[in-house]
Amino acid sequence: MADQPMSNSSRRVAAPCQHFLFVTDPMQSHVASTRRLAERVAAAAPNARVTFSTAVSAHRVMFPHLKSPDGEVLHGVVSYIPYSDGFDAGFNPELHGANADAYWPRARAVGSETLRDVVERLTGRGRPVTRVVYTALVGWVAGVARARGMPAALFWAKPATVFAVYHRYFHGHAAELLLSGLPPLRRDALPSFASMASPGKRHHLTLAVLRDLFAALDDDDEDHGTVVLVDTFDELERDALRAVPRLDLVAVSPVAAWDEPPRRGLLLLPGEAKACIEWLDTKPARSVVYASFGSVLSVSKRQEEEMRRGLDATGRPYLLVAHGGGGGGERAMVVEWCDQRRVLSHPAVGCFVTHCRWDSTVESLAGGVPMVAVPRWADQTTVAALVEESAGVGVRARVDGEGVVSRGELLRCVGW
Template sequence: GEEAVDAAGVLHAPFSDGYDEGVDPRVHDMRSFAARARAVGCETLAGVVARLAERGRPVTCVVYTFFVGWVPEVARASGIPSALFWIQPAAVFAVYYHYFHGHEAVLASCANDPDRDAVVQLPGLPPLKSRALPSVVALTSPEQRGYEVVGTLRDLFLALDDDEHRPKVLVNTLDALEPDALRAVPGFELVAVGPVVPDGSSPSTTDLSLWVSRKVAEVDGAELNGTEAGRGADGGQGIMVEWCDQVRVLSHPAVGCFVTHCGWNSALESIACGVPVVAVPQKFDQPTVAWLVEECAGVGVRAQADGEGVAERGELQRCVETVMGGGETAVEIRPCAAKWMERAREALAGGGTLERNLRAFLSGF
């Protein structure tokens, strides 16, 4: 791709990882994917850094995500400081750090314990039940699906350990939500720069039908925009969409709760909008996000999965009714949701923790 400058004046300079047309497991040898992406990426990103320096616009800091954990190598070779942008909770970062620093066996043992209330105690963190741990720590064999993520994370933390300075990690979280986790990793500087959420301005005055950019189906037996849908078995109605502006939907006063798989972005958006959550986590960081939502923030309930890891219809109904009803749990959740919405607004406001922490970070370059 070509370089481009957007409306905000930000230069977008693409670099190649050797798979410019995308990755297809049917065509590419996935055993060599990581090594090739690393080798090609290091070379082409170094070229971008060199070109910018030649133009008199030298790079002063490289910020990267864990998907490209090799980037610090390029930065070090050019004498440039780097910082990791961690897009998951600080608690997950801390769990992974301890996993790769002496606690691998105890974490794997707890995560694979048939007793879902089994507990592990890690330095700087509260006791964590097995169902609150990221799924990656349960993987113990290369034959297991998803095990390649363990290698990616191991390389990332090895690279961080090689940093001769105190590694800086920008975390998409609120300082008020994860104060202990942000300080649970010795020798690291974890900086809360969240919640990083899109602007959902003026949602209450916008009609819902402007939110959907593609196909929409109303579940009442009708056909809308070329997509067919039918009435549910119980006669209930709903709307099915392929895509929508999630923050604007969550900001609408008609939305009473959010049933979510607990991706961290979705959880933060829900918290920032003051919407209670029904958590249905599956894998990766999602179980830990569900723990943060339910037990730390107190803004939702977690659906219990069956033996196959599926939250069935009746369980989802129970959770929605628990959150939306007039019972004790709902009465406790609503003020918590309002409190955390206010905390998020304070963090996002001018002079809030997000701005202050970013300014402090940038002042070091």
């Protein structure tokens, strides 16, 4: 069904017994995973209503052709209605300050107020929200839900092991992170708490936001227990899912694996993404090395140079995602962006060099593609341990004193 602005007749439909409201921050990966979960719930519970809400800036990206870019949209069986985080044109460091501290306090205050307006608007239309699901970076949503007596569940779009490690850290057990209840983890597999806890460090604010989140979970637990929906599956993290007995951690299976297989028609893909697939179509099965460190954090010039030299040295065709893109040829393709889920499900791809963000890892697992793990910060080191030791589907690359994976190390890891 095409995107449709909500009509008056749509608003007069009688409310069903359940109405799920999914709320996420505007980060692209969080929007994508939460949207898939919302669509899955809508498919599994056809008699319920499902509404998805993200910040106005992300809503406008999702539906760029709306006459009213902030308006409510019906797409399939899910309705989309945004809240404002105070940065409707998106957070711009040049305008709002280079430090992310300028974003979170305002986003929490404005978001809490405007999400309450969304809930009240839905109630006024005869569609009262009965249950709320929210992501980790909008922990303030739990307070909005609690004030209206609505049950709320956290959607943890990371492994259960990471959740259990953070839970112990924020409850004063930083020295006991390797005790029973968690799978064996080396010290270098734990999140980089020491760096994250230092004021002024790039990811210090992330740790503060997570601290607030776990405090909110404790408040909910005192009232009626808390459900945490975890983007994982029992076979991979059976022990970790039971490592926090005071909370009910429920595996909802990797949401990245829920979509139908990619359709062969590529007419809707952007030009660069379509070119990637067409290039892969010319390569033998399992012959291509795909390398990407994501689009959020940049890599050093030395690391990019070592990456290109190492991939060249493998003698295998490779697809590299790098800032600026460009370059390559018959044996190599370098782009600024690609449709990663389509790439990892393509039969020509035989290896994924990844920074181990969880959604990327899940997409690789779903595509059956082995990984070379190059974690860069925070809990990516823990995900790398799951890839190498728990799932046995990859190898972790060693870095030098500057945190760079050399061309020789990359060649060692990729060789097969």
